[in-house]
Amino acid sequence: MTAKKKKSPKAPPSAFTEKTVPPITDNPERSDTKAHEQIPLESIEAPKNLPAHGIWVYIEQLQGEVAPVSWELMGVGRQLADKLNCPLSGVLLGHDIQPLTELAFQYGADTLYAIDDPMLKPYTNECHSIALVQLCQAHHPEILLIGATTTGRDLSGSVATALRTGLTADCTQLDVDVDNRKLLQTRPAFGGNILATILCRDRWPQMATVRPRVFSKPEKQPERSGAVVWSDLGLDPSKTVMEVVERILDERTEGYLDEADIIVAGGRGLGSKDNFKLVEKLAQAIGGMIGASRPAVESGWAPYSHQVGQTGLTVRPKLYIAAGISGAIQHLVGMQNSDVIVAINKDPDAPIFRVATYGIVGDAATLLPAITQELGARMHGAPLGTERQL
Amino acid sequence: MNIAVCLKQVPDTSEVRINPKTNTLMREGIPSIINPYDVHALEEALTIRDRLGGRVTVLTMGPPQATDSLRKAISYGADHAILLTDRAFAGSDTLATSYILAGALGRLMDREPLDLIFCGKQAIDGDTAQVGPGIASRLGWPLLTYVTKIDGIDPTNQVFQVQRKIEVGREVVRCRLPALVTVVKEINEIRYAPLPDLIRAAHYPVEVWTNADLGLDASQLGLKGSPTWVNKISTPPMREKGEVLAGSDVAPAETARILADKLIPHIVVPNR
Amino acid sequence: MTVQEPTQQQLNQERWRDVPLEFEAIVVGAGPAGLAAAYTLAKGGVKTLLIERGDFPGSKNVMGGILYSYPTHQIIPDFWKEAPLERPIVEQRAWLLAEESVVSIGFKDPGFYEEPYNNFSVFRSRFDRWMANKVVEAGATLITETVVTDFLFDERADRRRVAGVVTNREQGEIRAQVVLICEGANSILTQRLGLQEDLSPGDLAVGVKEVIALPKGAIEDRFNVEKGQGATIELIGESTQGMFGMGWIYTNKDTLSIGVGVMINQLSRSGMNPNTVLEKMKQHPAVRPLLAGGETKEYLAKIIPEGGYHQVPKLYAHGVLICGDAAMLVNGVHREGSNLAMTSGKLAAETVIEAKKKGDFSSVTLKAYHDRLQDSFILKDLKKYENASALLQSNPHFFTLYPKLARYSARELFTVDNVPKKDKQKKIWHEVTSRRGIWNIAGDMYRLWRTLG
Numbered sequence A: 001m002t003a004k005k006k007k008s009p010k011a012p013p014s015a016f017t018e019k020t021v022p023p024i025t026d027n028p029e030r031s032d033t034k035a036h037e038q039i040p041l042e043s044i045e046a047p048k049n050l051p052a053h054g055i056w057v058y059i060e061q062l063q064g065e066v067a068p069v070s071w072e073l074m075g076v077g078r079q080l081a082d083k084l085n086c087p088l089s090g091v092l093l094g095h096d097i098q099p100l101t102e103l104a105f106q107y108g109a110d111t112l113y114a115i116d117d118p119m120l121k122p123y124t125n126e127c128h129s130i131a132l133v134q135l136c137q138a139h140h141p142e143i144l145l146i147g148a149t150t151t152g153r154d155l156s157g158s159v160a161t162a163l164r165t166g167l168t169a170d171c172t173q174l175d176v177d178v179d180n181r182k183l184l185q186t187r188p189a190f191g192g193n194i195l196a197t198i199l200c201r202d203r204w205p206q207m208a209t210v211r212p213r214v215f216s217k218p219e220k221q222p223e224r225s226g227a228v229v230w231s232d233l234g235l236d237p238s239k240t241v242m243e244v245v246e247r248i249l250d251e252r253t254e255g256y257l258d259e260a261d262i263i264v265a266g267g268r269g270l271g272s273k274d275n276f277k278l279v280e281k282l283a284q285a286i287g288g289m290i291g292a293s294r295p296a297v298e299s300g301w302a303p304y305s306h307q308v309g310q311t312g313l314t315v316r317p318k319l320y321i322a323a324g325i326s327g328a329i330q331h332l333v334g335m336q337n338s339d340v341i342v343a344i345n346k347d348p349d350a351p352i353f354r355v356a357t358y359g360i361v362g363d364a365a366t367l368l369p370a371i372t373q374e375l376g377a378r379m380h381g382a383p384l385g386t387e388r389q390l
Numbered sequence B: 001m002n003i004a005v006c007l008k009q010v011p012d013t014s015e016v017r018i019n020p021k022t023n024t025l026m027r028e029g030i031p032s033i034i035n036p037y038d039v040h041a042l043e044e045a046l047t048i049r050d051r052l053g054g055r056v057t058v059l060t061m062g063p064p065q066a067t068d069s070l071r072k073a074i075s076y077g078a079d080h081a082i083l084l085t086d087r088a089f090a091g092s093d094t095l096a097t098s099y100i101l102a103g104a105l106g107r108l109m110d111r112e113p114l115d116l117i118f119c120g121k122q123a124i125d126g127d128t129a130q131v132g133p134g135i136a137s138r139l140g141w142p143l144l145t146y147v148t149k150i151d152g153i154d155p156t157n158q159v160f161q162v163q164r165k166i167e168v169g170r171e172v173v174r175c176r177l178p179a180l181v182t183v184v185k186e187i188n189e190i191r192y193a194p195l196p197d198l199i200r201a202a203h204y205p206v207e208v209w210t211n212a213d214l215g216l217d218a219s220q221l222g223l224k225g226s227p228t229w230v231n232k233i234s235t236p237p238m239r240e241k242g243e244v245l246a247g248s249d250v251a252p253a254e255t256a257r258i259l260a261d262k263l264i265p266h267i268v269v270p271n272r
Numbered sequence C: 001m002t003v004q005e006p007t008q009q010q011l012n013q014e015r016w017r018d019v020p021l022e023f024e025a026i027v028v029g030a031g032p033a034g035l036a037a038a039y040t041l042a043k044g045g046v047k048t049l050l051i052e053r054g055d056f057p058g059s060k061n062v063m064g065g066i067l068y069s070y071p072t073h074q075i076i077p078d079f080w081k082e083a084p085l086e087r088p089i090v091e092q093r094a095w096l097l098a099e100e101s102v103v104s105i106g107f108k109d110p111g112f113y114e115e116p117y118n119n120f121s122v123f124r125s126r127f128d129r130w131m132a133n134k135v136v137e138a139g140a141t142l143i144t145e146t147v148v149t150d151f152l153f154d155e156r157a158d159r160r161r162v163a164g165v166v167t168n169r170e171q172g173e174i175r176a177q178v179v180l181i182c183e184g185a186n187s188i189l190t191q192r193l194g195l196q197e198d199l200s201p202g203d204l205a206v207g208v209k210e211v212i213a214l215p216k217g218a219i220e221d222r223f224n225v226e227k228g229q230g231a232t233i234e235l236i237g238e239s240t241q242g243m244f245g246m247g248w249i250y251t252n253k254d255t256l257s258i259g260v261g262v263m264i265n266q267l268s269r270s271g272m273n274p275n276t277v278l279e280k281m282k283q284h285p286a287v288r289p290l291l292a293g294g295e296t297k298e299y300l301a302k303i304i305p306e307g308g309y310h311q312v313p314k315l316y317a318h319g320v321l322i323c324g325d326a327a328m329l330v331n332g333v334h335r336e337g338s339n340l341a342m343t344s345g346k347l348a349a350e351t352v353i354e355a356k357k358k359g360d361f362s363s364v365t366l367k368a369y370h371d372r373l374q375d376s377f378i379l380k381d382l383k384k385y386e387n388a389s390a391l392l393q394s395n396p397h398f399f400t401l402y403p404k405l406a407r408y409s410a411r412e413l414f415t416v417d418n419v420p421k422k423d424k425q426k427k428i429w430h431e432v433t434s435r436r437g438i439w440n441i442a443g444d445m446y447r448l449w450r451t452l453g
């Protein structure tokens, strides 16, 4: 009832307006395949009465590099697994992924479920969701955690629907109720003003996505190892419906703000672009990156990619220095998980002081240079960043 | 090209005011708007229709007041609007919502075939980004999320090509039709309805479908059909009380020294 | 694939695009004045277009206030049966605040808890939205997010007639026989027609308001009313830091509206910001316990035109009428506004309905609006208080000294200390006259009586 009867695949290239794109392949059979014939998702039954067991973490990888959030999830997954007294497993999908398998154990997995198939490289929603759904149906995990990256969100919505289970996006806290084995998924609601704890009833796996940097990355344990359970994808390559033609990676000259260990951030209180330079100087002196509140970005003092907060990035550095930032809730949600927060603000009642580890009431324009000098000197002219490859 | 666009009416969170003193939400009188990403989805659908012909149908699931959003979509140029409203739909989570929307789209397809379904990348009130993928999964359609550009559409061969945002850049994907696409704001600029269209849209008779029209399985609707439920609401935890270092009465250099004493142990640590 | 016959609904679908874009009346602004006007027009069979710049009617006017029952009932009979209302007001109190104390006068009548009621606390965002639905049901066309920026004129040798409006949208011109300006305070359009000169800060007050959440029961206990009933308090004196203006507290269902209005020129003279004035009033020992434990949910500032009778512009011209705040129809002394707005909107609409019958929308026919206002309480009241604002503004002691004296006198009288009452009165009189001189007081009282009485 849905797809229209298609014309012959040999039809002349037509009606493309901006750019002529040839058909995906010239396999004539495919033209008669309706999109939804690939997997009859409607027929999938929720694993209602099956004994679900174990915590799974989806290990997101791109061209052989694992997204840091996957290891962060492995860290929190370990804690949950210990509480529930069940195994912690990783799920790794891709092609030529053998070299990555050890890492999963070193970051805390007991088992690794993996599928190595050329069709899984690169990521497509189609093949990866089928793969993950198949693994879940074969092994019935109790809990499935996925990083809330663009890929993770793309995947989790499809998988949860196919498995007819609940999914909670962007959790900031995870815990388990040991008695009824429920995953307590806490996420901000209404712009971070309240926290809602969400439960999933009678469906498995209980699925949650978590934003990067919400949890810290566990220590790597080089001595740990475990068993890899390999499976086959078993899809017919001629029947795929989508194909990645090209991947254009952003050029990044500097590191990712959300991976920085030290961030020095400035806000409207700095008053001018010139004063904002004081923030840059301090960041430079101590090997950190700059962050900014929204007004600072809107005034053109810092690029948008450095905005911290609800409509910017969530960061979790070891040290966050906030100068001339009032601490509006939209900013706080992006940085309040930092290990140490220093606030410099001339208003003693500024809300930023409520989250600050160390608060200094005073003028940022005079304090920043003094701090730059002191910290710069104490670190013997060898900024931490260079030593520690930030 | 027949296109359906799923719209959600949401409270305008950019107008959500926060009480500066208590940092709590002020909810009174917040206007409802069409979810901003959905407006871009609609705009993209209209652009494609204007180029390739066909019809654009907008659907929304919501209370009767959501008619306002549908009429607004009509004033922008949509051809047809359907409101899905039923007591039984209330309280649906993303799983149940995608079930209802997929059911309605299926019903629409009994009337006219669809080539594309557009959604916004996520709704600003819940930020879950799950309904679009959910509908695609229910219909068994290919899914392309975070689309920033539609490079081209070939209706004859039933393929199209898009660019989509990924964590580290973007990718170009070719996909067959029909498909479901979720869009980000960068994809286009929104049009502003001319006055005559706005006035006429005010008289648009929105088509209303209840579950009597859709005949969906009641156990999969609303609260009953929603596996997730809110167990507890709390306020964000306060951090431990901080320490106030020397205030404005101390020389900046002295303050800097005290601060450095505190910070050095935190920042001179081995790589984690 | 099954192909279905088109339904009636689908047939309608095809026809809606042919709706003609012809209107007899355009109403600018969907506040109380515009809603009342558009409703009356639509009910009277006039093809009406109502244009609002906000996202929805009431969106630019989110705060609570008092809605007067009588004028509303005249427009929509028995509105209380379905409109979103907060509490019917059964008690109105006036508080004269001095630094630490208060002298209170009140009037409570349980009869106000019965139909047709006296007045209600409401949230405009809800009430206006409800009323807008009524307007649409009555047959008017409502469009939002559209700003009227100018007029279309028909120029003839003998006269210039308003013939429609220009909006900020593409193809944004639309014609009608008559335009009703219901734009609210500081109406640009009225000025555009040259009917109103620029307003001075002495004609405008600024109102700031907060909504504070409290449990229903706490509200009823603290204001000493029965379940579901409401009370209002008007505060003068210390409430405005001695400036010309007034403070108020209204009870809603589970919130309080608290606010102050102060003349702009006085504020700028004192260098104070209106938030500070409100903040100080909230800290007053008589006020604080009413609010204790409450959480601020909303904050709003808005202009109130208080120029009074002398600043009322010419209310009509060829093809145009002006209503509500746009016409300065605000009673600063009783701080009534929405009732004047609604009634003026209704009277303007009735005038238009008659003009339509006559087929003449020139100022000759539209002048009847002015006469109707003159016969109504609106201009009568405004005339009565025509000098009030000037008097009160030029005599700051009404807001500074008298509340203090009232407090002093009351305290003396109510303190039980075995001093004979007669002696007390003497003492009070002595205190009072020593502070402002007996003749001055007599003069003040006389002037106040002449202007307000």
Ligand SMILES: Cc1cc2nc3c(=O)[nH]c(=O)nc-3n(C[C@H](O)[C@H](O)[C@H](O)COP(=O)(O)OP(=O)(O)OC[C@H]3O[C@@H](n4cnc5c(N)ncnc54)[C@H](O)[C@@H]3O)c2cc1C
Pocket: A266, A267, A268, A269, A270, A292, A293, A294, A295, A296, A307, A308, A309, A310, A311, A312, A313, A323, A324, A325, A326, A327, A328, A329, A330, A331, A334, A344, A345, A346, A347, A350, A362, A363, A364, A365, B013, B014, B015, B016
């Ligand atoms: C939907 C929405 C999303 C948002 N998203 C974000 C977001 O992602 N990130 C974000 O940051 N904001 C965001 N905001 C904006 C947010 O609400 C605040 O407006 C913003 O964070 C305030 O930035 P600020 O602290 O730099 O400026 P202000 O609030 O103006 O604070 C300036 C501070 O500097 C202090 N100060 C002034 N002079 C000095 C001086 N000489 N020395 C020291 N201190 C001084 C002042 O006391 C004040 O506390 C969002 C808002 C909305 C509504």
Ligand SMILES: Cc1cc2nc3c(=O)[nH]c(=O)nc-3n(C[C@H](O)[C@H](O)[C@H](O)COP(=O)(O)OP(=O)(O)OC[C@H]3O[C@@H](n4cnc5c(N)ncnc54)[C@H](O)[C@@H]3O)c2cc1C
Pocket: C028, C029, C030, C031, C032, C033, C034, C051, C052, C053, C054, C057, C058, C060, C061, C064, C065, C066, C067, C068, C146, C147, C148, C149, C182, C183, C184, C185, C207, C208, C209, C259, C302, C303, C304, C323, C324, C325, C326, C330, C335, C336, C337, C338, C339, C341
């Ligand atoms: C703080 C405060 C408290 C008050 N409390 C009370 C009270 O308790 N009781 C009471 O009776 N009165 C009260 N008033 C007065 C009352 O609010 C006004 O008198 C009343 O709202 C006037 O109605 P209106 O329709 O003339 O104007 P408004 O309510 O101002 O409505 C005008 C409408 O026109 C729209 N508009 C303006 N310009 C344009 C344009 N160019 N194009 C399209 N649309 C436009 C606006 O968005 C608005 O919706 C209070 C006023 C204030 C400021």
